[in-house]
Amino acid sequence: MQSLVSIITPMFNSEAFISETISSVLNQSYKNWELILIDDNSKDATLSIVQEFIKIHPNIKLLKNESNLGAAISRNKGIDSAKGDYIAFLDADDLWKPEKLEIQIACMQTENCDVCFSSYQLINEKGEALNKKVKAIPQxxxxxxxxxxxxxxxxxxxxxxxxxxxxxPDLRKRQDWLLWLSAIKKSGKRAQGMKESLAYYRVRDNSMSSNKLNLIKYNYWVYKKGLGFSTLKSVYCMLVFLKEHFFVKSKQTISINKI
Structure with missing residues (x-):
């Protein structure tokens, strides 16, 4: 029997994208999953859209925040509710390819790895291909x-x-980075990266990556607040980060002809 995978999706005013995101989970070739949607006090039609899916699919669950608590607390509420052997994440505006879970779970079980991730492709707010792929590091x-x-x-x-x-951790941004650092550290093994592109990341006009000053600020807080480093060590790590980000990691994004 397939292991249960819990998928955590925080939502906030996501009416424009949430139907497509949920559909990408429903279309998975791997069938033993639960989708936990956490609504962060949306003011648009997000909840009514989600309710229609819940009527039909009992493995889709909804949690509601009575006030806007942010992505970190919302994700943690989802994790608390998760019953799966594996936990995966999908934001409310991103998409998975149909074979995503099947390929990654098979890899984790075959390779006996505790953390797995993959390459992914970029789309714009309209869902149109940007003809770019972010390559995963193999190990x-x-x-x-x-x-x-x-x-x-x-x-x-x-x-x-x-x-x-x-x-x-309850940081405004980049809390996912800290989660993966904790997971790899606790595992004591390298994370397994898959060369296959298994998801679509939606590049939003107001994304943090479009604002270089915010990129520096929020990444500094990862070291200072998230990891508890001293100011001096945090500054040093930020210098290393900037070098890595612009001269090494940037090369992981390549142009492709089509999605």
């Missing part, structure tokens, strides 16, 4: 991940049966 060590976040959160899966439930 990702903690020391390498500490330099820059090489795991696209929409592709990451960890083995909760082995590692336990790993949660995200």
């Amino acid at each position: 990702l060590a903690y020391s390498k991940l500490l330099k820059s976040n090489y795991i696209g959160n929409l592709t990451g899966i960890y083995n909760a049966k082995v590692l336990g439930k790993i949660k995200t």
Whole structure:
């Protein structure tokens, strides 16, 4: 029997994308999953859209925040509710390819790895291909991940049966990076990266990556607040991060002819 996979999806005013996101989960070739949607006090039609899916699909579950609590707390509520042997993440505007779970779970079981991620492709807000692919590193060590976040959160899966439930610190941004650092550190093994592109990341006009000052600020807080490093060590790590991000990690994004 297939192991249960818990999929965690926080939502906030996601009416434009949530139907397509949920459909990409429903279309998975791997069938033993539960989708946990956490609504962060949306003010649009997100909830009514989700309710229509829940009427038909009992493995889709909804949690509601009474006030806007942010992505970190919402994800953690989903993790608390998760019953799966594996925990995966999918934001409310991103998409999975149909074979995503099947390929990654098979890899984790065959290779006996605790953390797995994959390459993914970029689309714009309209869902149109940007003809770019972010390549996954085949083997990702903690020391390498500490330099820059090489795991696209929409592709990451960890083995909760082995590692336990790993949660995200309550930071406004980049909390997913800290989660994957914790998972690899606890595992004591390298994360397995898959060359196959198994997901689509939607590049939003207001994304943090489009604002270089925010990129520096929020990544600094990963080291300072998230990991508890001293100011001096945090500054040093940020210098390493900037070098890694612009001269090494940037080369992981390549142009492709088509999706």
